[in-house]
Amino acid sequence: MPATKVTNNCSVCGMNVNSKFKADYKGQTYYFCSENDKMEFQKRPQVYAGLERVSKKGKAA
Numbered sequence: 001m002p003a004t005k006v007t008n009n010c011s012v013c014g015m016n017v018n019s020k021f022k023a024d025y026k027g028q029t030y031y032f033c034s035e036n037d038k039m040e041f042q043k044r045p046q047v048y049a050g051l052e053r054v055s056k057k058g059k060a061a
C-alpha cells in the first residue's frame with residue numbers, strides 16, 4: 001500500500017482531482033480538478049486553503 005497521503009478532492013470545488021494540477025501554498029501541496037481551478041486557487045489561496053474560514057461567522061458571542 002502506498003504511504004503517500006493525498007487529498008483526493010479539488011481544493012476549490014471538491015471534485016476528484018487530476019494530479020497534473022497542483023500548487024504549493026505555505027508549504028502544503030493542493031490539488032485541483034482542472035487548470036481553471038488551479039488558477040482560481042492562485043488568485044485567492046487564503047480562501048481556498050481554509051485560512052479564512054471564519055470570515056463570515058467570526059463574531060464572538
Ligand SMILES: [Zn+2]
Pocket residue numbers: 010011012013014015032033034037
Ligand atoms: Zn475543481
